[in-house]
Amino acid sequence: MFSKNEKISKRQIRRLLIYDLFGINTLLLPVLLAKNVGQDGVFCIFGAWVLILCYLAFLEKLHQRMKCGYIDCLKESGGVFFGTVFLCLYFVYCILLCGYALFTEASLIQKCLLREESFWLISFFLCLLAVYGIYQGMEGRARVYELLFWFLMVPLFLMLFLAIFHVNTDYWTPVFTTKPLNAAEGIYLVVIFSGVLFLLPFLAGYAKKKGQVVSAARQAAAFNFSINLVVFLILVGVFQVKALKEQRFPIVTLMSMVDLPGGFLKRQDAFMVAIWFFTLYAFLNTGLFYSELTFQHLFRAKGKFFPLLVAAVLSYGLAGWFYRVGGAEEWYFSFLWYVGTPVVILLPILVYLLEGRKKRK
Amino acid sequence: MPEAKLNNQSKKKKENKECITGNIKTDIARFQEIFKDCADIKMRQMFLGQEKNIECLVAYIEVAVANVLFEKSALGKLLNSFCGMEAEKLYDCLEKNGLGLSDVSVFDTYGEAADGLLTGDAVLFVDGYPHALKISDKGYPGMGVTEADSEKVIRGSNEGFSDSVKVNTALIRKRVRSPRVKVWEKKAGMRSKTNVDLIYMEDLIYPELLEQIKERLNSFEIDGVLDSGVIEQLTEEKWYSPFPQFQTTERPDRAAMAILEGRIVLLCDNSPVALILPTDYNSFIQTSDDYYNRFEIASLGRMLRYIASFFAMTLPGLYLAVMDFHTQILPTTLLLSFAAARQGVPFPSLVEVLLMELSFELLREAGVRLPGAMGNTIGIVGGLIIGQAAVEANLVSPIVVIVVAFTALCSFAIPNEEFATAFRILKFFFIIFCAWLGFFGFLLCLLTVLIHLAHLKSFGIPYLMPIVGADLSDYKDERDSIVRLPLIYLNRRPIFAHVRQRIKLRRKE
Numbered sequence: 001m002f003s004k005n006e007k008i009s010k011r012q013i014r015r016l017l018i019y020d021l022f023g024i025n026t027l028l029l030p031v032l033l034a035k036n037v038g039q040d041g042v043f044c045i046f047g048a049w050v051l052i053l054c055y056l057a058f059l060e061k062l063h064q065r066m067k068c069g070y071i072d073c074l075k076e077s078g079g080v081f082f083g084t085v086f087l088c089l090y091f092v093y094c095i096l097l098c099g100y101a102l103f104t105e106a107s108l109i110q111k112c113l114l115r116e117e118s119f120w121l122i123s124f125f126l127c128l129l130a131v132y133g134i135y136q137g138m139e140g141r142a143r144v145y146e147l148l149f150w151f152l153m154v155p156l157f158l159m160l161f162l163a164i165f166h167v168n169t170d171y172w173t174p175v176f177t178t179k180p181l182n183a184a185e186g187i188y189l190v191v192i193f194s195g196v197l198f199l200l201p202f203l204a205g206y207a208k209k210k211g212q213v214v215s216a217a218r219q220a221a222a223f224n225f226s227i228n229l230v231v232f233l234i235l236v237g238v239f240q241v242k243a244l245k246e247q248r249f250p251i252v253t254l255m256s257m258v259d260l261p262g263g264f265l266k267r268q269d270a271f272m273v274a275i276w277f278f279t280l281y282a283f284l285n286t287g288l289f290y291s292e293l294t295f296q297h298l299f300r301a302k303g304k305f306f307p308l309l310v311a312a313v314l315s316y317g318l319a320g321w322f323y324r325v326g327g328a329e330e331w332y333f334s335f336l337w338y339v340g341t342p343v344v345i346l347l348p349i350l351v352y353l354l355e356g357r358k359k360r361k
Numbered sequence: 362m363p364e365a366k367l368n369n370q371s372k373k374k375k376e377n378k379e380c381i382t383g384n385i386k387t388d389i390a391r392f393q394e395i396f397k398d399c400a401d402i403k404m405r406q407m408f409l410g411q412e413k414n415i416e417c418l419v420a421y422i423e424v425a426v427a428n429v430l431f432e433k434s435a436l437g438k439l440l441n442s443f444c445g446m447e448a449e450k451l452y453d454c455l456e457k458n459g460l461g462l463s464d465v466s467v468f469d470t471y472g473e474a475a476d477g478l479l480t481g482d483a484v485l486f487v488d489g490y491p492h493a494l495k496i497s498d499k500g501y502p503g504m505g506v507t508e509a510d511s512e513k514v515i516r517g518s519n520e521g522f523s524d525s526v527k528v529n530t531a532l533i534r535k536r537v538r539s540p541r542v543k544v545w546e547k548k549a550g551m552r553s554k555t556n557v558d559l560i561y562m563e564d565l566i567y568p569e570l571l572e573q574i575k576e577r578l579n580s581f582e583i584d585g586v587l588d589s590g591v592i593e594q595l596t597e598e599k600w601y602s603p604f605p606q607f608q609t610t611e612r613p614d615r616a617a618m619a620i621l622e623g624r625i626v627l628l629c630d631n632s633p634v635a636l637i638l639p640t641d642y643n644s645f646i647q648t649s650d651d652y653y654n655r656f657e658i659a660s661l662g663r664m665l666r667y668i669a670s671f672f673a674m675t676l677p678g679l680y681l682a683v684m685d686f687h688t689q690i691l692p693t694t695l696l697l698s699f700a701a702a703r704q705g706v707p708f709p710s711l712v713e714v715l716l717m718e719l720s721f722e723l724l725r726e727a728g729v730r731l732p733g734a735m736g737n738t739i740g741i742v743g744g745l746i747i748g749q750a751a752v753e754a755n756l757v758s759p760i761v762v763i764v765v766a767f768t769a770l771c772s773f774a775i776p777n778e779e780f781a782t783a784f785r786i787l788k789f790f791f792i793i794f795c796a797w798l799g800f801f802g803f804l805l806c807l808l809t810v811l812i813h814l815a816h817l818k819s820f821g822i823p824y825l826m827p828i829v830g831a832d833l834s835d836y837k838d839e840r841d842s843i844v845r846l847p848l849i850y851l852n853r854r855p856i857f858a859h860v861r862q863r864i865k866l867r868r869k870e
Contacts, residue, residue, distance in 0.1 A: 009832035113686070113801045125798075125805055133812050140816035143829040147811065208832070263692060270687040270800050277804050 010212040012142035013203065015149045017220035020196040020286045023279025024104065025228050026251050029193050030235045034244040037186035039171075040178040041232050047183070048190030049225040052197060055345070056221065060214045062348055063204050065355045070201040071297050074347070077354035084298065086347055090199075091294040093340045095311060097195060098287030099318025100332055102126060105280035106319060112252055112273045123319045130284050131312045134292060135304065138206050141289070145282055152275045159272060160230060162258045167237030190228075192336050196283070197221065198344040199290050201351075252276070288315060379471050383491035385416045388471075392420060392486070395475050400546035400558065401530045402478070409443040409487065410451055417443075421483040422534060424527045426498045436483050436496045455490050466495040479538035481531075501535035502528050507633070509611040511778055514650040521611045526556045526630035529613070533560055533626065536617035545571075547578060549592065549629070553585030556630040557592065560616075565623035565858045570820055574625060574638060589629035589636050599817060603783040606819040608640035615649050621865070623858025639820035639857055643827060643842050645780040646670065651845060660844045667843055669774035674784040674810070676768045677714050678791030678803055680761075684710050686799030705755040711796040713757050717765040718792070720747065722785075826856055837863075 008016070033041030066073050075083035106123035114122065133141055178186070200217055207213045235250050238257070244250055256269035265271075291311035292304055301307045322328045381388055389406065396402045401423050409415045419436070426436065443451055468474040468484075469492055477495035478484045485494040502523075509521030522529045530544055545559040559574060577596040586592060589609070597606045610616055611633050616626045619637040627636040637644075646666045651659040688696055706713060724743035728736040744766075751757050768788065775781035787810060794802030817824040827838030834856040840846045841855065852866040 009830075011832060012829075109801050113799055117798065117801075122801065125801075129805060129808060129812075132809070136812060136816040139823075139830075140812065143815035143823060143825060144808075144811050146829040147815065147825055264695075265690050266692045267690050270690050273800070274804055277801075278808070281808065 006138050006206060007208045008139060008142040008206055009208055010216045012146050013207060013213055013216035014220050014223075015145045016142050016282065016286075017196065017217055018149075018223050019145045019279045019282035021194060021220065021224040022227060023276050023283050024101065025193050025224060026231045027104065027108070027249055027276055027280070029190065029228060030232050030250060031244060031247060032189055033186060033232060034236065034241045036189060037178045037182055038241045039173065039175050039236060040183060041186060041236070042172075042229060043175075044183060044186030044190055045225055045229050045232060047187040048194065049221065051187065051191055052194055052221050052225075053218070055197065056214050056218055058352070059200055059217070059348065060211070062201065062352045062355075063210065063214065065352060065359070066201075066204070067355075069205045070348075070351070071293075073351050073355060075297075077351050077358075087294050087298045089343050089347070091291060091298060093195075093344055094199070094287050094290040094294060095314050096318065096332060096335065096340065098284060098291055098311065098315040100322060100329075101280055101284040101287050102130075102315050102319035103322035105277065105284060107323070108249060108252070108273065108276055108280065111249065113270060119323050120320065123316060123323075126281065126284065127312050127316045127319075130281065130288050130315075131308055133281075133285050134288050134308055138289075141285060145278075148278055152278060155272065156275055159255055159258050159268065160234060162260070163234050163238065163254055166257065167234055168240075169237060171237050171240045172233065188337070188341075192333075192341050194221070194224075195336070195341060195344065196286055198341070198348075199286070201348050202290060202293060249276075284315075288312065291315070380469055381471060381474065381486070381491050381493055383489055385418065385486060385488035388486045388493075389418050391471055392418065392474065392484075395471060395540045396420070396478075398543040398545060398563070399540070400544040401527065401534065402544075407440070409440070410446060410448050411444075412448075413444070415448060415451060416488040418486040419483055420478055420486075421498070422478065422481060422501075422531055424525070424531045425481040425501050426483050434498050436485075436498050439485075439496060451487075452490060455487060455492075455494070465497075468493045468495060475540045476538070479534065479540065481535065501531055512610065512612050512615070512648070512776065514612075514648060514653075516650045516653045518612070518614045518649075520613055522613060522616075522628075522633040522635060524631050524633055526558055526628045529628045529633075529635065530558055530560060532613035533617050533620065536613060537562070537620055541565075542620065545575070547575075549578065549583070550586040551582055551584055553587065555586040557586070558628045559625055560620060560628065561625040562620050562623065565621070565854070565862050566625060567623075567859055570639070571625065573820060574627070586629060587631060589627065589632040589634050592627065592629060593636055598820075602813065602817055603786050604814065604817060604824065605645075605777075605779040605783070606638075606640065606817070606824075608637040608644050609634050609777065609779055610637060611635070612649055618649065618652070622855050623862065639818075639822040641819060641822055641824050641826040642814065645775070645777045648776045652848070656845050656847045663845060664843060666774055666776065669771040670780075670784060673768055673771035673775060673781065674787045675791055675803065675807070676771065677718060677764055677788060678795035678806070680764045681710055681714060681792060682795040682799045682803050685796065699758075699760055702758040702760045706758050707755070708757075710761070711792070713761050714765070714792055714796075717751075717757055717761050718768075718788070720751075721765055721769055822856060834863075 030041070033044060037044055068076070071087070074086045077083070078086050102123050105126055106119055109122050109126075110117060110119055133144070197217060200213055203213050204210075207216075231251060235244055235254060238254060239247070239250060247253060252269055252273060255272040256267045258268065260268060288308070288311050291314070292307045295301065295307040295311055296304060299307070322332070379391070389404070393404060396404070402420065403423050404418055404420045406416065406418050409417050419440070426434070443454070446454065466477060468477055474484050474486075474493040474495070477493070480495075481501040482495050482497050485496060507521045507523050508519050512521075520532060522532065534542060539562070541563040543561055543563050545561075547557045547559075548554045549557045557578065559571070561571060574596070578592070581595050583591070583595070593605070593607045593609075594600065599606065607627075608619070610619075616635045616637065619626055624640075625638050627638065629636075646663060648662070651663065654662075683690060684699065691699070703710070708716070720743070724739060724747075727743075728739045730736075731739055748762050748766075752759050752762060772781045772785055775784065787806075791803065791806045794806045796802075798805065814824050815829065823830040823833075827834060827836075827842050831839050834853075837853050838855050841851055845851075849866070853863045854865045858865075
């Protein structure tokens with residue numbers, strides 16, 4: 001009568017994607033860019049933006065060509081065997097994404113809010129909350145982010161604005177010092193961090209109107225890349241590349257340095273962690289949602305409780321693995337670099353080509 | 362123009378212009394059609410004249426006409442006189458107002474007669490007489506009814522609902538005098554046989570919504586329904602939620618406003634509390650005088666209430682998180698003064714906060730149960746004397762008293778008692794989690810509440826409308842949410858109203 005279940009509006013999709021991209025990007029990307037390309041990270045962000053726009057243009061064409069849901073197209077295009085392999089690849093990609101999101105968020109909470117608390121307890125609560133959020137359905141999930149958007153963005157913009165006064169523009173130079181291959185790697189790194197956008201084909205069925213997903217994704221990408229750019233410039237301008245490379249969560253450190261006028265609060269970092277708490281939670285939720293979705297189709301599970309439980313347990317285990325095993329993070333990034341990201345980019349292209357061939361026949 | 366709108370307009374014109382025929386069968390049928398599904402409107406057929414051969418119809422709103430003292434009222438006397446008259450004399454009397462009643466109006470059309478009835482008077486149709494007579498009687502229940510204790514306003518009516526469902530229905534009809542206001546009646550309770558009325562505007566509601574509530578009302582059998590609260594709990598979809606999914610009100614003007622928004626009002630006999638459905642968070646934050654006052658002050662009031670609803674739930678928890686885990690956020694001088702205030706207090710801050718919060722809840726409970734004047738005394742004794750003594754005895758620190766008092770103020774600023782209760786309960790979860798996990802605990806609780814609210818619906822309406830899901834009403838409902846725009850811009854009914862009946866205000870050309 002009033003709300004269509006499991007269908008979300010363009011504004012909700014846009015905000016959902018902004019949340020998914022924002023947290024992990026602003027938290028980890030500046031350090032990795034500083035390590036790989038130094039000040040030239042700015043141009044890498046630009047380059048990645050162009051590539052993502054091209055990908056979104058392709059996605060629009062894919063959506064027009066798809067006559068059914070993406071999962072059904074995958075199964076139809078690849079047949080039973082390859083369809084299952086494709087879904088398996090997606091499941092692995094999503095569950096790793098989910099595990100890493102859980103690990104990052106729990107680490108952040110432990111580092112910034114609860115130094116003496118157990119990592120396992122923190123990640124357990126986060127996982128439980130993510131399951132609760134997903135179990136209630138897509139519509140409710142989108143509403144949470146829709147509601148929180150300006151409550152989180154306004155303080156963030158304010159803090160970024162105040163941080164500008166700490167920026168030393170001399171630290172932005174010299175530029176164009178990176179070799180082309182390194183620059184390409186930097187661009188690819190930013191693309192890897194936009195991984196959620198490569199899962200958009202799944203989201204098409206949840207939009208209220210056709211075409212809303214790509215349009216919302218364009219706006220979300222524009223917002224996110226702009227913020228990434230500003231954050232990167234501020235962080236380089238405040239810490240210099242040398243110091244930036246050595247930090248784990250420089251954006252949170254930045255928040256502790258900025259003084260609010262009035263002097264009522266001495267440090268805001270504890271409060272500002274809330275922004276990354278919510279955005280990383282959104283990222284975790286997204287990973288869990290796609291894991292549950294692919295698992296459900298892989299094993300033809302009825303209902304979503306069991307797939308969700310499996311996905312949650314696996315993510316929890318993976319987060320623990322990232323926490324306990326040294327080098328697990330490097331392994332994860334290598335996986336994304338060589339397997340995960342190429343696969344999630346190429347599979348929609350494959351589906352597009354196969355759908356086209358089917359049409360011509 | 363949409364077809365439904367055209368149909369409605371032509372129907373109304375037809376009602377207004379269609380003349381009374383004088384053929385009592387036709388007149389009765391037509392008038393009954395106009396007031397179809399109106400359980401509160403009574404139509405009595407009787408026979409007048411010496412030979413009791415002139416059929417007539419008296420129509421009236423149940424409590425607006427003194428049916429108990431029918432013989433002593435003007436209407437009763439008129440009918441008694443007519444009973445003893447010959448047919449010719451009777452018609453003559455009708456034409457010339459031969460009985461000399463001062464307040465009688467003659468109507469020629471059904472529309473006029475319907476409007477006359479809705480002013481709270483009786484309408485008389487007589488066979489062979491092509492007009493209707495409006496005869497004044499007791500009229501609508503007035504100010505003598507009762508005052509709403511729990512929903513005080515600065516500007517607006519002081520009338521409140523009473524214990525009688527009939528009076529309450531009439532109080533709503535007094536405010537919305539339209540034959541499209543329908544009243545559906547049901548007996549609830551196997552043994553109590555309590556009257557339950559559903560009141561709604563026929564063309565504004567979604568028929569599915571009406572069916573849904575009727576279905577839920579018919580879905581249980583219970584010994585007795587002694588208050589609307591029983592119905593509320595039995596028909597709520599998510600019974601485990603601390604947030605009410607029906608809005609409650611003791612104010613007829615609030616109920617009338619809800620009817621004009623396309624919502625349904627449920628009245629229960631022996632209960633002065635009406636239930637309004639569907640509802641959302643925003644509706645609980647609104648008060649009647651938000652619409653009677655200027656938009657600036659209404660908006661300020663609403664913003665304060667939104668902030669109050671947040672702090673009523675979170676402030677003690679936030680205090681614990683900051684004091685026990687994240688003292689680095691406070692300036693040194695403030696931190697030192699907090700520490701100095703806590704010096705000598707033997708309990709950890711969690712015990713201190715819980716002690717004060719529980720004492721406050723106890724005071725509130727005691728204040729409610731005691732008779733009026735004594736209740737106030739308890740407030741003063743508890744708040745001032747016990748609070749002061751507790752601080753002086755070093756049982757609690759002054760800052761905790763301030764935090765608890767501010768939290769209480771915030772909960773009192775929420776206009777709806779049932780809604781405020783949800784925040785009062787959740788406050789304790791925040792306290793426990795914040796004491797355990799600091800700001801992380803606070804964020805966990807906040808997100809859990811948000812997820813719960815985001816999924817909660819009241820009869821299909823998302824609970825957080827229009828701040829979320831505003832696309833359902835083309836983002837128009839946002840004009841009347843945290844900020845209330847000037848009335849002239851609030852030209853559309855909210856999401857509750859039928860999609861074809863959204864316009865409520867337009868400028869005349």
